[in-house]
Amino acid sequence: xxxxxxxxxxxxxxxxxxxxxxxxxxxxxxxxxxxxxxxxxxxxxxxxxxxxxxxxxxxxxxxxxxxxxxxxxxxxxxxxxxxxxxxxxxxxxxxxxxxxxxxxxxxxxxxxxxxxxxxxxxxxxxxxxxxxxxxxxxxxxxxxxxxxxxxxxxxxxxxxxxxxxxxxxxxxxxxxxxxxxxxxxxxxxxxxxxxxxxxxxxxxxxxxxxxxxxxxxxxxxxxxxxxxxxxxxxxxxxxxxxxxxxxxxxxxxxxxxxx
Numbered sequence: 001x002x003x004x005x006x007x008x009x010x011x012x013x014x015x016x017x018x019x020x021x022x023x024x025x026x027x028x029x030x031x032x033x034x035x036x037x038x039x040x041x042x043x044x045x046x047x048x049x050x051x052x053x054x055x056x057x058x059x060x061x062x063x064x065x066x067x068x069x070x071x072x073x074x075x076x077x078x079x080x081x082x083x084x085x086x087x088x089x090x091x092x093x094x095x096x097x098x099x100x101x102x103x104x105x106x107x108x109x110x111x112x113x114x115x116x117x118x119x120x121x122x123x124x125x126x127x128x129x130x131x132x133x134x135x136x137x138x139x140x141x142x143x144x145x146x147x148x149x150x151x152x153x154x155x156x157x158x159x160x161x162x163x164x165x166x167x168x169x170x171x172x173x174x175x176x177x178x179x180x181x182x183x184x185x186x187x188x189x190x191x192x193x194x195x196x197x198x199x200x201x202x203x204x205x206x207x208x209x210x211x212x213x214x215x216x217x218x219x220x221x222x223x224x225x226x227x228x229x230x231x232x233x234x235x236x237x238x239x240x241x242x243x244x245x246x247x248x249x250x251x252x253x254x255x256x257x258x259x
Contacts, residue, residue: 010067011084014074032075039068116154131155145200146210153204165202172198220259227254 004012017027042065049058073084100106101114131154135147152158159165176191203210231250232242239247 007084010070011074014067014070018074018078030071030075032072035068035071035075039065039072042068131157140211142196142200142214143211145197146204149197149201149204158201159205162202162205165198165205169195169198169202223259224251224254227251227257227259 016022017024020028042061046058046061046065049061069087070084073082073087077083096103099114101109132148132151135144135151137144139147149158159168172191172195176188176195179187179191200210203213228247228250229239231253232239232246237246
């Protein structure tokens with residue numbers, strides 16, 4: 001086993017992979033843009049490991065995500081921009097700066113006060129005055145919708161309660177229904193988008209994470225549909241050979257079974 005400190009060892013492994021003469025041909029060909037999708041994928045895999053409650057898997061996935069950080073830092077170092085140590089120093093400095101109640105003389109804060117102070121400090125650091133400034137455009141659309149709604153709510157631009165948002169959802173549903181006859185894809189997309197945006201706001205108002213809600217619905221649908229397939233297989237059928245009524249009956253069975 002190497003005597004190098006673990007992070008230094010990882011940085012050296014990355015440097016070896018990128019070595020122009022002896023490195024890995026695939027790793028040498030990569031750049032920020034080609035690696036970025038893997039970075040996003042690894043972050044989602046960390047989330048999946050957390051949801052699974054598997055500490056071994058979580059350790060492995062965190063390592064994969066750390067490797068992505070090291071990879072991007074190496075690419076930047078090769079261009080003379082910054083190195084991994086600069087990234088580590090910058091984030092440590094930022095955390096200290098944004099937690100004066102821990103590292104400085106500011107009064108103690110509860111979680112809500114800290115969230116407000118955190119966002120205010122971020123706006124100062126980025127020189128952003130607009131309410132919606134800094135909500136990354138690259139976020140998944142549902143996540144971004146909830147963040148945009150949360151930002152607007154800070155300046156009291158929001159519905160007063162969940163019931164009001166449900167009324168708005170009913171309005172948007174009626175507007176979508178009115179567009180069905182015309183079947184204009186652009187109009188339909190616009191109305192469906194409005195409904196999704198309202199639903200993201202409803203989740204926020206209820207103290208829920210819209211992305212997590214949809215992930216839960218995806219998992220539930222998967223469980224129930226797989227139960228439908230299993231029930232059909234027990235009859236020697238596949239879904240393509242079954243009627244909708246048969247599949248619906250097995251779906252209801254799965255639902256009653258708590259799947």
